[in-house]
Structures are given as C-alpha cells and as structure tokens.
Amino acid sequence: MGEDIFPITAVIPTRFDIPSLPALINNIVEDVKDIYILDNGLNGLRRIELYRFPKVTILPCNDKSIYQMWNFGMDTTIKTCGKESYTAILNDDISFLPDTLKIMAGFLDSYSNLVAVSPDYNRRLADGIGKLELEFCESTFGHGGIAGFAFMIKNECGIRIDETFKWWYGDDDLVKQILKTGNKIGKIKNLPLEHNQGSSFIKRKDELNQYIISDRLYFNSKYRENRQ
Numbered sequence: 001m002g003e004d005i006f007p008i009t010a011v012i013p014t015r016f017d018i019p020s021l022p023a024l025i026n027n028i029v030e031d032v033k034d035i036y037i038l039d040n041g042l043n044g045l046r047r048i049e050l051y052r053f054p055k056v057t058i059l060p061c062n063d064k065s066i067y068q069m070w071n072f073g074m075d076t077t078i079k080t081c082g083k084e085s086y087t088a089i090l091n092d093d094i095s096f097l098p099d100t101l102k103i104m105a106g107f108l109d110s111y112s113n114l115v116a117v118s119p120d121y122n123r124r125l126a127d128g129i130g131k132l133e134l135e136f137c138e139s140t141f142g143h144g145g146i147a148g149f150a151f152m153i154k155n156e157c158g159i160r161i162d163e164t165f166k167w168w169y170g171d172d173d174l175v176k177q178i179l180k181t182g183n184k185i186g187k188i189k190n191l192p193l194e195h196n197q198g199s200s201f202i203k204r205k206d207e208l209n210q211y212i213i214s215d216r217l218y219f220n221s222k223y224r225e226n227r228q
Contacts, residue, residue, distance in 0.1 A: 005105045007033045007081040008152070011073030013066055014092040015040040020196060021092045025053045031101040032088070036076060038069045067161040067170035074155060083156045091149040093196040097125060100191060104152040107134055107188055115157045115183040116174070118147035119193035130190030137187055138179060140171045146185050148174075149195050157183065162222070166211035169219040176223060 010032045014021060025035060037050055038061040050056055059076065061069050070089055077087045086105050096119055104117050111134070121141065123130065139145030148171025153159070159177045161170040178185055219225065 005109045007085045008088060008101055008105050009033055009077040009081060009085065010035045010088045010090055011038060012090045012092050013038040013040055013069040014042065017046055018092040020095055024090065024094060025056065027096065027098050028101050029054055031099065033081060036073055038073060065163065065166045067165050068163050071160045071163065078155050085155045086152050087155055088152045091195065094150050095125060095194045097129060097192055101152065103132065103191055104188065108152060108154055113183050114186060115178045116146060116151050116153040116185045118151040118187050119191040120187055120189050121147050121193045121195060123190055123192040125192045125194055127192060129192065132191055133189045135187045135189050136184050140175055146175060146187060147193060150193055164218055165215050168212050168215040172219065
C-alpha cells in the first residue's frame with residue numbers, strides 16, 4: 001500500500017432515524033478529515049444528536065435527490081480538501097469494521113488507474129478482516145460488482161452522476177462513466193460490509209417506486225440496454 005494517502009471525507013445522506021448511523025460514525029471518525037451528513041429531512045433532536053460527534057458537519061439537502069447529494073458531497077470535499085482527496089459515499093444503514101475507510105484509501109493510493117472501490121458485501125463482520133485482495137469489476141451490486149451503498153472515489157477523476165436519475169441506476173451510471181475513461185473500479189475481497197437494505201425505501205416506497213420505473217427507462221435509453 002502507498003504511504004501518503006490523500007485526505008478522506010465521508011459523505012452520508014440521511015433522512016430518518018436510522019439506528020446504525022451513530023455506530024457508523026464512530027467507526028469512521030479516526031480515518032477521515034470530515035464527515036458530511038447530508039440532511040434530507042432530519043428532525044431537530046436527531047440533528048442535535050449527530051452534531052455531538054467529532055468532525056461532523058450537517059449540510060441541508062432537503063430539496064436534493066440521492067444522486068444530487070452524492071455530487072454535492074464530492075464537490076464539497078473538493079472545496080475543502082482539493083482534488084487530491086477521496087470521498088467515501090456511504091448509506092446510513094450500513095455497518096463495517098474500524099479502519100475500513102483507511103484500507104479502501106490505501107488501495108486507491110496503490111493503483112493509479114483505480115478510481116473507485118467498495119468493501120466486500122459477501123463477508124460478514126463476525127468473520128473479521130481476512131486476506132485482502134482487489135477484484136476488478138465492471139458492474140454494481142446487483143451483478144456482483146461494486147457496492148453503490150458504500151464506496152470510495154478519487155475526486156481527481158472528475159466523474160459525476162447524471163442527475164436525471166432519482167433513485168436507481170445512478171451507481172451504474174457512475175461505473176459506466178469511469179470505465180469509459182479507461183480507468184477501473186473494484187471490490188476489496190474479505191473486507192467486511194453489511195447492509196440493512198431498504199431502511200429508507202420502506203418509509204418512502206410509494207414515492208420511490210415511481211422513480212424506479214422512470215430511472216430504468218432512462219438508463220435503458222441512455223445506454224441502449226434492456227434492464228428489467
């Protein structure tokens with residue numbers, strides 16, 4: 001691994017009272033320069049609680065979609081840390097072990113053509129960190145590729161998600177843009193990651209189901225595919 005790792009910022013969009021969020025913040029606080037909580041509608045008490053954590057800045061994002069928040073988070077990191085920095089885009093309903101972000105940054109630092117990485121969602125936290133190996137991939141979670149719910153990206157790549165997408169396929173769009181530049185993405189095998197899938201979706205199901213349909217149609221049109 002490289003020794004001079006660029007600054008890391010964590011970007012966490014959130015809206016509801018997600019029980020796993022405080023533990024996630026505790027696990028990343030030693031590895032990052034800043035933690036940006038992108039507030040998509042927190043109640044006042046929850047906001048006060050999150051401000052008690054070190055390095056946390058809460059940024060209002062009530063009018064933003066998930067992918068607008070991702071782009072906003074990356075742009076904010078560049079403003080505070082410069083382009084030679086890394087942004088970790090994290091769901092608020094995930095769990096991983098301490099040092100995970102530092103390990104991810106180490107892999108990015110070691111491969112000049114590696115632009116984004118995620119941990120291994122097939123390995124449980126109870127199994128601990130095993131022998132770490134980089135597996136290059138060309139897709140997202142649904143096809144065995146990078147985890148859109150927990151990944152780190154090099155800000156110098158300048159890639160941004162097409163904000164026409166509202167809820168689905170933004171991570172697929174990001175992957176396709178990266179691969180088009182000739183760079184690579186990957187998963188770090190045996191670096192544990194767990195995801196309590198659907199925490200936000202369950203609360204917003206009717207609203208988000210409409211976006212899923214329109215996102216699929218737009219993705220298929222943009223990339224001439226036929227995903228169902």
